[in-house]
Amino acid sequence: MKKSFYLVYFLLATSFTLFGQIESDSLSLKINTKWNGKNLNFNSSYISKQKDTIKITQLKFYISDFQVKYDDNTIFLDKNSHLIDFEKTNTSFLNITKHYKNKIKSINFCIGIDSLASVSGALSGDLDPSNGMYWAWQSGYINLKIEGNSSSCKTRKNSFNFHIGGYLKPYNAMQKIEIPVNKIQNQINLTLDLEQFFSEINLKEINSVMIPGNKAMELANLSSKMFYIE
Amino acid sequence: MRKIVLIVVFGFLTFGLISFSKSYFTPIYIEIPENWPKPIYDFKKNPLTEEGFQLGRQLFYDPILSKDNTISCASCHLQATGFTHVDHELSHGIEGKIGTRNSLTLQNLAWNKHFMWDGGVNHLDVQALAPITSEVEMNETLENVVRKLQNSEKYVGQFEKAFGTKKITGQLTLKAISQFLVSLTTTNSKYDKVKRNEEKFTEMEQKGYALFQKHCISCHTEPLLTNNEFRNNGLLMDVDLKDLGRMKITQNSKDSLLFKVPTLRNIEFTYPYMHDGRFKTLTEVIKHYNSGIHKSKTLSKELQKPMNLSDNERTELVAFLKTLTDKTFLFNTRYAYPKENNF
Numbered sequence: 001m002k003k004s005f006y007l008v009y010f011l012l013a014t015s016f017t018l019f020g021q022i023e024s025d026s027l028s029l030k031i032n033t034k035w036n037g038k039n040l041n042f043n044s045s046y047i048s049k050q051k052d053t054i055k056i057t058q059l060k061f062y063i064s065d066f067q068v069k070y071d072d073n074t075i076f077l078d079k080n081s082h083l084i085d086f087e088k089t090n091t092s093f094l095n096i097t098k099h100y101k102n103k104i105k106s107i108n109f110c111i112g113i114d115s116l117a118s119v120s121g122a123l124s125g126d127l128d129p130s131n132g133m134y135w136a137w138q139s140g141y142i143n144l145k146i147e148g149n150s151s152s153c154k155t156r157k158n159s160f161n162f163h164i165g166g167y168l169k170p171y172n173a174m175q176k177i178e179i180p181v182n183k184i185q186n187q188i189n190l191t192l193d194l195e196q197f198f199s200e201i202n203l204k205e206i207n208s209v210m211i212p213g214n215k216a217m218e219l220a221n222l223s224s225k226m227f228y229i230e
Numbered sequence: 231m232r233k234i235v236l237i238v239v240f241g242f243l244t245f246g247l248i249s250f251s252k253s254y255f256t257p258i259y260i261e262i263p264e265n266w267p268k269p270i271y272d273f274k275k276n277p278l279t280e281e282g283f284q285l286g287r288q289l290f291y292d293p294i295l296s297k298d299n300t301i302s303c304a305s306c307h308l309q310a311t312g313f314t315h316v317d318h319e320l321s322h323g324i325e326g327k328i329g330t331r332n333s334l335t336l337q338n339l340a341w342n343k344h345f346m347w348d349g350g351v352n353h354l355d356v357q358a359l360a361p362i363t364s365e366v367e368m369n370e371t372l373e374n375v376v377r378k379l380q381n382s383e384k385y386v387g388q389f390e391k392a393f394g395t396k397k398i399t400g401q402l403t404l405k406a407i408s409q410f411l412v413s414l415t416t417t418n419s420k421y422d423k424v425k426r427n428e429e430k431f432t433e434m435e436q437k438g439y440a441l442f443q444k445h446c447i448s449c450h451t452e453p454l455l456t457n458n459e460f461r462n463n464g465l466l467m468d469v470d471l472k473d474l475g476r477m478k479i480t481q482n483s484k485d486s487l488l489f490k491v492p493t494l495r496n497i498e499f500t501y502p503y504m505h506d507g508r509f510k511t512l513t514e515v516i517k518h519y520n521s522g523i524h525k526s527k528t529l530s531k532e533l534q535k536p537m538n539l540s541d542n543e544r545t546e547l548v549a550f551l552k553t554l555t556d557k558t559f560l561f562n563t564r565y566a567y568p569k570e571n572n573f
Contacts, residue, residue, distance in 0.1 A: 121275070121355030122404040129359055130372040130400025136359040138479055139352040168480070213481055 027068065027076075027100065029188045031084055031092040032230070033059065036195040040086070049199040050152075056194065057159075058147035059086035060133060061223075062126070063094075064174075067108040070100055071182075081113055083126040083133060096188075104181040107188060111223060112143025112174035118167040138211070140167045143174055144223055146197070153207040160203055164220050166212020173216050175224040189230040196226040255392070256280035260340060263417045263426075266453055269340035271354055271412050276405045278413065281392040284568070286410030288388065289403065291567050294378055295358075296324055296368035303361065303407075304567070306333040310560050312496035313337065313414060319507030323367035330471050332507035337495050337559070340412040343458040347489045347505040350479045358407045372400045379403065416495050416559035424553070425453070431553065438550025441543055445519070448532050449491045455554065460488040461530040464523035468506050475505065486528050498555045512551055516544050 033040040046054045064081040076097040085091045113127070118140045122129055133142045142165040149158040166173045181188070200222055209215045258278045262269065276282075289295065293302040306321045307313040313336035315321040321333040331347050345351035351360060361367040362375060379385040380398045390396050392406060423429040431439060442450075451457045460476045467473070467487060476485035489505045503509040509518065520537045523529070539547065559565075 119352050121353035121408075122401040124399060124401045128400040129356060129404065130376050132371065132373060134356065134359065136356075136363040137346070138350040139356050171481070 026098055027096045027186055027188070029066065029094045029096050029190060031063075031094075032189060032191045033086055033092070034191055034193045034195075036193065040194060042086075046195070046198075048195065048201075048203075050202055052150045052152040052198065052203045054148055054150045054198060054203070056086075056146065056148040058145060059194075060084065060142075061144040062110075062112050062133065062141065064110040064113060065108070066094075066096055068097060068100075068188075069105045069108065070102040071105045072102050074100070074102070076100070081117065081126055083131055101184070103184050104188075106178055106180045106182075107190075107229075108176065108178045110174050110176050111220075111227075112165065113141035113167070114174060115167040115172065117141070135163075135165065140212070141165055143220065146194070150203050150207075152203040154204070155207055160207035161210055162208075162219055163210040164216050164223065166216050168212065171212040171214070171217055173212060173220040175220055177224050177227055179227065179229050181229060191228055191230055192226045193228070194226060197222055255282070255394075258283060258413075260413055260415050261417065263422065263453070266417075267341065269412075270343055271340040271408075273340075273412075276355070276408055278409050279392060281388070282406055282409040283413055285385075285388045285392040286406040286408065287565070287568050288385075289407050290410050294382070295362055295370060295375055297370040297374075298324065300324060301368050303358070306361070306367075307336050309562075309565055310499070312416075312500040312560065314500045316499070316501055319502050321367075323361070323364065324369045327366035329364070329366050330473060331505050332502060334490075334492060335496065335500050336411060336414050337416050337493055338454055339414060341454050341458075344460075344490065348476050348479050349460060349490055354411060355404045355408050357411075358404055372403070376400055376403060414559075414565060416556040418558045419495065419556040420553040421550075422453075422556070432549070434546050434549045435553050437543075438546035438548070439553075441539065441547045442550050445537050445539075445547075446494075449530070450494050455494040456491045459491055460485065461491055461532075462487040462526065462528040463489070463504075464518070464525070464529055464533050465504060465506075465508070466524040468508070471506060473506065484528065487526060488528060494551060495554050496556060496560060498552045499560065512548050513544070516547055520544065 035044075035046045040056065040059075042056055044055070046056075048054055061084055062081050063084060066078040066082075068076040070076075078096055082094055083091060117123060117127060127141075133145065134140075135142060142163045144162070144164040146160075146162045146164075148160055150160060151158055153160050164173055179190075201219070206215065206219075209219055256279055258280050260269075260278065290303045290307075293299045293305075295302060301324050306315040306323070308315065315333040319332060320328050320330060322328045334347065339345075339354055342354065345354065345357045346360065351357045359372060362370050362372060376398050379389070385398065386396050389398050389402060389406075393402050395402075420429055420431075420435075424431050449457050449459070449461055462475075465487075474486050476488040477483065479485070497503075497512065501510055501512075503512070503515050509515045516539070519533070520539050523533050523536060525534075
């Protein structure tokens, strides 16, 4: 009896130690979605710098090729593509790599999916076309989807729909982003602030962009400016 | 002692057999005729199996893919007419809604580089997404199709047989459909048999073939009878549809009014013709190339001069086109509606 008690104790202790270790040893990425510095909420209305009253109803995007550069010039690269869906909170937390003691110099990542994956047919997991982030009539991924409504949009249900994507040149909408960090960290807090995005969009005129092209490129460019690190 | 070893070994083997049989698939291969180019479809990424083919076939004929369970792929792609929608200029879908184009045939798709009349789809595996999600075709989402399939005991069993998993995904659903589609090969027309020295053209067909080689072959290249490219073939734009074709995809004015060059296999049965189904008969089609070409900026360079065929020559050309009919394809029971339903 005593023996088995020790055995159980031993097992528990070992596993706790091990799991505890994993927890603190991994570098994670937390994505925070905000409007003007405050956590975004689908139930709230916001007023943009363009004086549009805005409600967000959908926010989904891909983060791919997440890279961590350390100050000793070593690099961790996560080749996967992750679908971040504001409505699924578990998607905004990613374990990137084992913790590395050195200072993080910068992070690099892409918003969207590269052209190789866009011509590879039906893929799995976060890239499965059933996630609603794959176009039908023109192949390719939607890199970023922002939907909502605003009284400024004279559209059905006052809705605006931005489905930003496209992989064929010259309309390759994937955005490469580099942000300096210069800290020792085991959690990177990446924030995107939608206020930034909407500050340069006149919703009265631009409220439906759902094909690759010039407009998609402009919006993709704008979207890359909304990311920063806290 | 020996007995124990024997039992252990025997047990181990039995276990091996059982676990093996569970993930046992029957590989199949499509037949590639001699002198044909290499298929474009990458079979390594979706190895064909009998189980996958049968699942794809089941999906192809099942209206479960549409929102109100009324439209299947076969609604617009009927086998007896080269898997296209005959008699309708523009194909119709859910609730009788009418699309903007004439449905294409489904033949020798493993050699296809682009899909749809404007080439908007770049891979066979994602082709089915277009009709599934089109508001005038099936008006459904892939996500919901997967949900419906996952709720069907029959399909869960078939996915397990085909892919070794009970978890149905969008990827596997699309790959199963592709397994059926790439298997739709037509290689046994009279034309093919003549090429293989198994049969001979009649005198009329032979003359028609000569005309074909002179006037048509630069776009309808052998043996697939398409060059997999896009061309403006001199059709006056339909003022109601205002369909700019390839330009919608590339947004490049050089692609204005360019459409996919379709294969001519089984052309006798795939009427009406052209992307908007404007011609009902082959005679009308040939008349168009003979004297009806509308000149515009992007007109194919091969069509700058009219063919100027005589009445006799036009009849000969039609005679040749009819040798592209492959009855073993059009009536192959393996491609037909799965009556047995419980393969």
